[in-house]
Amino acid sequence: MSVSTKKYKILRVSDKILMYVILIFVATITIFPFYWMIVTSIKPFDEIYTDNPSIIPKNVTFENYNxxxxxxxxxxxxxxxxxxxxxxxxxxxxxxxxxxxxxxxxxxxxxxxxxxxxxxxxxxxxxxxxxxxxxxxxxxxxxxxxxxxxxxxxxxxxxxxxxxxxxxxxxxxxxxxxxxxxxxxxxxxxxxxxxxxxxxxxxxxxxxxxxxxxxxxxxxxxxxxxxxxxxxxxxxxxxxxxxxxxxxxxxxxxxxxxxxxxxxxxxxxxxxxxxxxxxxxxx
Known part of the structure; x- marks a missing residue:
């Protein structure tokens, strides 16, 4: 296998990795607001109004939906x-x-x-x-x-x-x-x-x-x-x-x-x- 062929394959792999990184980043910033909306909707009052809100709710309640x-x-x-x-x-x-x-x-x-x-x-x-x-x-x-x-x-x-x-x-x-x-x-x-x-x-x-x-x-x-x-x-x-x-x-x-x-x-x-x-x- 020639040196140029190896470099070409490395570049292709690098491009794919970069593409997946970008896709994951875009998907994260797109999906996270929906995730936060759902998580906050099932949090109790004291977990919502806190200086350090948690990404995962400690307690789950459906009183907001009721x-x-x-x-x-x-x-x-x-x-x-x-x-x-x-x-x-x-x-x-x-x-x-x-x-x-x-x-x-x-x-x-x-x-x-x-x-x-x-x-x-x-x-x-x-x-x-x-x-x-x-x-x-x-x-x-x-x-x-x-x-x-x-x-x-x-x-x-x-x-x-x-x-x-x-x-x-x-x-x-x-x-x-x-x-x-x-x-x-x-x-x-x-x-x-x-x-x-x-x-x-x-x-x-x-x-x-x-x-x-x-x-x-x-x-x-x-x-x-x-x-x-x-x-x-x-x-x-x-x-x-x-x-x-x-x-x-x-x-x-x-x-x-x-x-x-x-x-x-x-x-x-x-x-x-x-x-x-x-x-x-x-x-």
């Missing part, structure tokens, strides 16, 4: 699920028709419309909270979940329409042309041919809409006044009622808040990656 569940977690979970699932469903249906029109149908002003959608997506949605509240107030739609659903659907549509339209453009148009020759209408083509072929992208935009709505705080606070309609992010913030931050209770609720979203993501992860990768924006 408090959170009795505090209204189940009702807030219900509200979050209603908002997120309804937003995802509405967004998916509207995006499917809108994206198909953008990707396949030629009409006057198409380029202007597409760029207008993109410009809308680029605008921070927090700037629109006051105008949106004024509109909902004039329509008497405040203090109900529908106003939040309407807001979340409005602000997720630009991204989902363009992402799905980009994905649809990757589907060979010859498939649709053959269906048109065979007598299929546009609606039949959309649901019988395009829908199955675009399943990864549809799952991706549905998941994006779900997560966006699941994490929403600002519009819920502004549009909803009743505590019975609070979602989980607002419920976590509402635990701050005194000068002492209730870390145990807040982190226990954060753990319960994170579980549905993480489970949803883990189940649909492969579709999300496929849909977003192939549906990268081209406009």
């Amino acid at each position: 408090f959170v569940i009795s505090y209204g977690y189940l009702n807030q979970l219900k509200n979050s699920v209603i908002i997120s699932l309804t937003t995802a469903a509405l967004n998916t249906i509207i995006s499917l028709f809108g994206a198909y029109a953008v990707a396949r149908i030629k009409f006057l002003g198409k380029n202007v419309l597409t760029r207008s959608i993109l410009a809308t997506y680029a605008m921070p949605y927090t700037l629109l909270v006051i105008p949106f509240f004024a509109i909902m107030l004039s329509l008497r739609l405040t203090n109900n979940l529908f106003s939040v659903i309407l807001a979340m659907t409005t602000f997720t549509l630009p991204f989902t329409v363009l992402t799905l339209a980009s994905y649809l453009q990757s589907i060979p148009i010859e498939v649709e042309e053959q269906a048109l020759i065979d007598g299929c209408g546009r609606v039949d083509i959309l649901f019988r041919i395009i829908l199955p072929l675009a399943a990864p992208a549809i799952v991706a935009i549905s998941m994006y809409s779900f997560v966006f709505s699941w994490n929403e705080y600002l519009y819920v606070v502004v549009l909803v006044g009743s505590e019975d309609l609070f979602t989980l992010p607002v419920g976590i913030a509402s635990l701050l009622t005194s000068d002492i931050i209730p870390w145990g209770k807040m982190l226990a609720m954060s753990v319960l808040y994170a579980i549905p979203g993480m489970a949803f993501f883990a189940f649909l992860q492969k579709y999300l990656i496929a849909g977003l990768t192939k549906g990268a924006l081209k406009y």
Whole structure:
């Protein structure tokens, strides 16, 4: 074996070791906050508020979880699920028709419309909270979940329409042309041919809409006044009622808040990656 070959093998081994060290470091700093959240949520009060907190709890208690569940977690979970699932469903249906029109149908002003959608997506949605509240107030739609659903659907549509339209453009148009020759209408083509072929992208935009709505705080606070309609992010913030931050209770609720979203993501992860990768924006 030559000297150059030995040096090459040593360099390859060194590169692999360095890569694993970096991966372990990144994984540690990524996972540790979740570990600390879980550990702190099962610590008793005196172990949380100490000058030298331990990485491993000395005593385990579930009193924080008992408090959170009795505090209204189940009702807030219900509200979050209603908002997120309804937003995802509405967004998916509207995006499917809108994206198909953008990707396949030629009409006057198409380029202007597409760029207008993109410009809308680029605008921070927090700037629109006051105008949106004024509109909902004039329509008497405040203090109900529908106003939040309407807001979340409005602000997720630009991204989902363009992402799905980009994905649809990757589907060979010859498939649709053959269906048109065979007598299929546009609606039949959309649901019988395009829908199955675009399943990864549809799952991706549905998941994006779900997560966006699941994490929403600002519009819920502004549009909803009743505590019975609070979602989980607002419920976590509402635990701050005194000068002492209730870390145990807040982190226990954060753990319960994170579980549905993480489970949803883990189940649909492969579709999300496929849909977003192939549906990268081209406009």
